[in-house]
Amino acid sequence: MMGKKDGGKTSQDIKKTTSDSSTEAPKLVVAKPNEAEDKPYQVCKSIGDFPGHCRHIRYCLINEFRTNYTLVSYYNCPIEDKYVGVCCPDDRDTRPKTVAVKPLKSDEESEAEEARILASNTNRVDPIKRPSPLGPAGKNRGCGVAAIEGAEAPKGNGGVSDPGEYPWMAAIVNAKDDEQFCGGVVLDQSHVLTAAHCLIRKRQADIAVVLGEYDLTKPDETRSQKFKVVSIRRHERFDMHTYENDIAIFTLDRPAVFNTYVWPVCLPEPSDMKNMVNKTAVVTGWGTMSYGGPAATVLMEVGIPLWSNSECQKRYSQPILKTAVCAGGYEGGKDSCQGDSGGPLMIQRQDGRWANIGVVSYGIKCGAPMQPGVYTKVTEYLDWIQKNV
Incomplete structure (x- = not known):
């Protein structure tokens, strides 16, 4: 996750606040x-x-x-x-x-x-x-309403998120060593939405899902919940060469317990995507801070503008289909990056709820000026999601 550091607030400050809290969710x-x-x-x-x-x-x-x-x-x-x-x-x-x-x-x-x-x-x-x-x-x-005050408005500048600010965020990890490699979002108590390409060269038994995660170095900081994956629904027309139909759903081995740190996101409606060019969306994840650089240990967030597909197409040689949505900072430095795949591209509706409009899919490096990332457009897959949960 690329973005400016949060001015005046460090991850250590936030972690201390969380670990010192005696309020049980x-x-x-x-x-x-x-x-x-x-x-x-x-x-x-x-x-x-x-x-x-x-x-x-x-x-x-x-x-x-x-x-x-x-x-x-x-x-x-x-x-x-x-x-x-x-x-x-x-x-x-x-x-x-x-x-x-x-x-x-x-x-x-x-x-x-x-x-x-x-x-x-x-x-x-x-x-x-x-x-x-x-x-x-x-x-x-x-759905899409956090129990933490900070989630009422995106910071936009990027940086460290607050614990519980995005309780629908899922960490996709290696089952053996808990190393995070992709992200996802909570749809309901049993299902997590992610990217199909996260499953390349992965067996079902290799994958675990952690909900309620914040600081990857402190597994119990927010009373996180770890799950095995009992079923994987990867889109049947996913193309691993073009990343077309880059969407998948995990079924968890037991129902998640909803609380302050674990809660479902809203799915979008087609009307949510009208007149959205240049509007700010928010990406969250534990991905690298720069292309090929070190990964974040705490959940990061960044606000980035949405692009029209026609403008996005000018930056890519491969077709940008209607099943994709593009977003990225015009000046560079703000983008999803390696390790953020499968995570959400979100907007906050007028009613205050957060909706997941995109799934982090692919891009050219990370954070280059005038080089948006490409996200799977969730509104194009609502029927598919309905059939697979």
Whole structure:
């Protein structure tokens, strides 16, 4: 990751702050049937900005959530800082095409329904207006909202990120020695999005995924979670010579525990990509600080402008397809680099949520002036992602 050092703030300062903290991050899990009470918890804004209360998911299986699993992640909320809930509308009768909650036939069926909703966090574009977050740690926290204040706005100049600022960041490491070689993002409790080229010359057993990571030299600093990979879905038309369709999904060996340091990113909508040329996106990773240079030990971030594909094409001899998006600093010095592959290119929406619009794919060296990097355009693969999670 290339970018200027954060003025006045060092990685040592941040690491000390984190390690000295005595506040334990809440670990949110799905309540078992005998733990889930059918009652309202804290007030929140639900679908269409209707007033609602946080409830256990089993007691809010309304049509919108059954038919569009993405909505569940947008309206996740914590219950007693222990369980994952959903912001359920108070008055279902005032909204069209919504049915009252009906109990399922058995606890087993109810658990299966909850698991299906939580594990199937696919992106289907919904026409319903999303809520404005109540703040980084708001009680209606959903995808793309960090519990850390620093994530409200990108620094842009590049440098060291804050612990927990990008809780959807995944470190792809060698299973044997934990050496980081690629990045990725959390889609839901069981799936991580990354680049297909990260799998070249790698066997499934060689790969592990670490979530909640920040400082690679201090594995337990943010209570990170390490996973084996039980399934790999590499795009069937990935071309290792051109890096076309450079996208893949890992399935983890167990559900991740969502907390301050582990949380899903939002997938983008096609409308997120309109009029984006010259707008700033943010890249994060543990990649090298310069081409062929040393890798970062703490998670870095940098803001870079998005390019039009036509301008990007002038810098490359190979075709820049509609399935790609380009980004990079015009003056140089700001770019993703070796080791950042598979990581996210992100924008922050008007509603405050972060969406992953690109997957770090390839480029010519790193940080050269007027030489953008090329990223897999996530909006072109929403159907593929939906089919593979």
